[in-house]
Amino acid sequence: MDVQPPDIFVQEVETAIGALIQASKLGQRIVSSQDKGTITKDDLSPVTIADFAVQALLIASFKQVFPNDSFVGEEDASDLRANDALMTRVWDLLNTIAQDEFTQQGACTLPQSKEHMCDLIDQAGSSSPGGPGSGRVWVFDPIDGTKTYVRGQLYAINIGLIVDGKQAFGAVACPNLSLRHTGNLKNESADPNGNGCILFAIKGHGAFYRHLESHHIELKSTILPIPSTFAGNHSGFITCTGLVDSALDGVHDVVAQRLGLQFPGSDVVPWVVRWAALALSIGSVTVWVYKRRDRYAKAWDHAGAMLLFEEAGGKITDVHGKDIDLSAGRKLSNNFGFVAAPIALHAKVLGIVQDVLKEQGRDEFLQ
Structure with missing residues (x-):
């Protein structure tokens, strides 16, 4: 219509x-x-x-x-x-x-x-x-x-x-x-x-x-609101396993497994395409933990594009659960990584990410 x-x-x-x-x-x-x-x-x-x-x-x-x-x-x-x-x-x-x-x-x-x-x-x-x-x-x-x-x-x-x-x-x-x-x-x-x-x-x-x-x-x-469950055609993990090497190994696949989602699911390099795919319900969750604590996202990869998912029913924070601060500069230096999911499921996904990091002895990534 x-x-x-x-x-x-x-x-x-x-x-x-x-x-x-x-x-x-x-x-x-x-x-x-x-x-x-x-x-x-x-x-x-x-x-x-x-x-x-x-x-x-x-x-x-x-x-x-x-x-x-x-x-x-x-x-x-x-x-x-x-x-x-x-x-x-x-x-x-x-x-x-x-x-x-x-x-x-x-x-x-x-x-x-x-x-x-x-x-x-x-x-x-x-x-x-x-x-x-x-x-x-x-x-x-x-x-x-x-x-x-x-x-x-x-x-x-x-x-x-x-x-x-x-x-x-x-x-x-x-x-x-x-x-x-x-x-x-x-x-x-x-x-x-x-x-x-x-x-x-x-x-x-x-x-x-x-x-x-x-x-x-x-x-x-x-764009239809994203469902509050992982059921049906709207379920899916969106990540990136190739062409870039900035992700922390051994975390993302475990998170997906605990959510009952296929890994890698949608496997896409461009961040803006990932946010668009979430807004279009091609997937429902993205998680990104950088391999170094001093690695930060760039503003132009996310500003504006993130709003697509948020206005379609999603919630986005960093790995610590903090809102993404776009006022920090050209790099998002007040945040570390991303956790994005439908609003009703975000707390669950964030909790799993943090639990996996703790279990793997990666406490420095939560500080």
């Missing part, structure tokens, strides 16, 4: 949907290409020309509509400024949609020059979310799951609005995740036809979804 979004954050919703549709076109142009313009950053993580292009598009679009807001993004433009050929490739990618009918209708705003493009990227590349009194801050992850993206697998584009340190709005595009997907989700579950989706949530007003291929702002339906 078609529904209209609530009469709140109307400009934010329209801007996000238009920008995500056009950003997804950029992502999809590169995801199927052999040469994605991939370079390696100082932290050894990959970045592609699509990461830069999408971040520039998002900031240009939101800055045009909300000029007094602040912006946080994963990338900065230092690599582009040092490599003219790379800068040109990003600029050329952006220009592939300059004459697109939807762009011409105002769905998004593009940078005016290469220098403007770099300046926009830099506006978000070193800033941080703030706490009380910090106002409206947009947090962008232009390509979440770059490691899977370069393989032509699942990825997402994330937008989060934080107001005075709290999530207020989130919007996510999963350009190659079909709403028709059933069963466990894998990195390689990308829809070969590019039938993606957009999800968004407004704090206190629910979560919604639509098919990406529709160019209408109206939504197809609401």
